[in-house]
Structures are given as structure tokens and as C-alpha cells.
Amino acid sequence: MVAISVIWFFTKRMPRIFALIFNIITIFLLIFLLIGCYNPTNESTFLVKYTFDESSPFYSIIEKSYEKSNTTLGLENVVIRSGYMGVCIDKIPSQYSAYNNMTTSSNTICYPRKDLSSVPLYKDLEIQLSNIASSSSKTQSSVVLDILKLAQLTSVNVLHPYVLMATIILTILMFLFILYVTVPKLPFKLIVNRFLLLLSPALVLTWGLGAMWTHVGINGSYRLVPSASMNIIDVKKGKKAATMAWFSFAFLLLDSTILWLIYLRDRKSLKEEIDNVPCAQNRYNHYTSSDSSTLHSKV
Numbered sequence: 001m002v003a004i005s006v007i008w009f010f011t012k013r014m015p016r017i018f019a020l021i022f023n024i025i026t027i028f029l030l031i032f033l034l035i036g037c038y039n040p041t042n043e044s045t046f047l048v049k050y051t052f053d054e055s056s057p058f059y060s061i062i063e064k065s066y067e068k069s070n071t072t073l074g075l076e077n078v079v080i081r082s083g084y085m086g087v088c089i090d091k092i093p094s095q096y097s098a099y100n101n102m103t104t105s106s107n108t109i110c111y112p113r114k115d116l117s118s119v120p121l122y123k124d125l126e127i128q129l130s131n132i133a134s135s136s137s138k139t140q141s142s143v144v145l146d147i148l149k150l151a152q153l154t155s156v157n158v159l160h161p162y163v164l165m166a167t168i169i170l171t172i173l174m175f176l177f178i179l180y181v182t183v184p185k186l187p188f189k190l191i192v193n194r195f196l197l198l199l200s201p202a203l204v205l206t207w208g209l210g211a212m213w214t215h216v217g218i219n220g221s222y223r224l225v226p227s228a229s230m231n232i233i234d235v236k237k238g239k240k241a242a243t244m245a246w247f248s249f250a251f252l253l254l255d256s257t258i259l260w261l262i263y264l265r266d267r268k269s270l271k272e273e274i275d276n277v278p279c280a281q282n283r284y285n286h287y288t289s290s291d292s293s294t295l296h297s298k299v
Helices: 002-012 014-034 059-067 094-099 120-124 147-158 162-182 189-228 239-298
Strands: 048-052 079-082 086-090 109-112 126-133 140-146 233-237
Touching: 014 162, 014 239, 048 147, 048 189, 059 126, 079 147, 086 147, 120 126, 120 147, 140 147, 147 189, 162 189, 162 239, 189 233, 189 239
Parallel strands: none
Antiparallel strands: 048 079, 048 233, 079 086, 086 109, 126 140
């Protein structure tokens, strides 16, 4: 009997259990998306990857620029990945790490997105391409290209993590509320259910905008930076991060759909019960009147 009761309990609440499962998956996807590039173990979850394009005619100039000092030798091979919360720099030359006392994991180091200006690499990765005379004066100003600064601008000014953070908090809140209404015999379920009906589409809308902006930011960097840098910098899109963003949106949409279908199902059941009440009353009145007439006839 206990086994049957357990099976019936889960069968009856299966839609909400599916909603809980989708919610948990969404929470993990969004958290891993948020902490991408915050440390070397999560560097594969990047939004945009920057490298120097070896096919560029300026690549030889870049090599010579870094060959001027033994400490900067080989910096043209660095790979920089931008994430929501940080920037990871890969393939750092070992002599550079030793000279600057940098603790790297497999020649990779990650920094918080707003703490890059004080890093030695921020200055050492600058490339002076040429000197251009100003039209207003005879002095010449240098054209400087900084690949690390571009990565920082992507994380700080283009792809903000705040919408993602808000989505994670609200998704955790929705998980707790779904869990609450799934447990039987708890008070205020009607209020919580109505709140979930408002929260779920709001989350879909919020992260829908967030996922679209992530898509726009990634593709904007992919198309703009190479042209703006005269094809010196090659840009790769973070397909893993983009996939995680859209899958999270899909699971939130499924959650909202399930919750609204449960609500409509319950409303339909309640309506049928209400409609059946007058019928039962009429049958009761009919039986009462027939019994009464029979009694009178006997009398």
C-alpha cells in the first residue's frame, strides 16, 4: 500500500516534478554561464575569444614589437577569453610568468573583469603600430592596439552580468515556490500558485532579453573587432556559452508552459465540479419529491 501511495503521489504531481527538474537544470546552466572565465577551470565557457591573426600582414610587426624585450617574447601567441565575470589569458610565455611572479595554471591566468588595468599584461600587450601626424600640429601620435583592453571592454561595457544574476536569483526563488506547492497540505498554496503564474512569464521575458543581448554582443564583437583592428585580431564566438544561454531560456519557457497548463487544468476541473453541483441538487430534490408523493398516496 505504501508503494502504491508513493507512486500515486508522484504520478499526480508529475507535471510539477518535471517543472522542478527543468528549473534545476536552468539554475546550473545559468550559474556555470555566469562564472565562465572567472577561473581557469571554467575558461571553456567564454563569450568571445581574441587572438592575433597569423595571416594578417601586420603579424610580423606584432612579433617584432614583442621581441624588443626578452620578457615579452612570445606574447603574440596569447589567447584571451572574455566571460561574464572575468577574462582569462592563455598561452602566457613561461619566461614572462616567471619574470612577473605570476601564478598560472597551465600557462593560463584569469582576472575579474574590472581588475585588469593594474595587471602587467594590460600594458605589455599594447602594440604601437605607427605614428600619425596630427592635422592641427606637427607632433605625431602613436596608434596603440591593446587586445586585453578589448577583452575587458567586452566583459565590462558590452555584456553585463546583471540581468543574468537577476535571472539566477528569480529562478532559485521559483524553484522554492514550485517545491512548496508540490508538497501536500501546506497553507497559502493558492497565493503561491498565482505568484508563480506571474513569476514564470516574467522570467521568460527577462532572460529572453538577456539571451538576445548575449547573442547580439557576441556577434557584434565577432563582426566589428576584426574590421576595426584592420584584421589584426581574430575573434571566435563562444558557442558553448551561447548554447547554454538559449537552452536556459527554453527550459524557463517550458516551466512557464507547464505551470500555466496545470492552472488551466485545475480551473477546468473546478468548473466541472461546480457545474455538477446543481445537477446533484436537482436529483436530490427529485428523489425527495417522489418519496413525498409516494408517502401521501399511501396515506
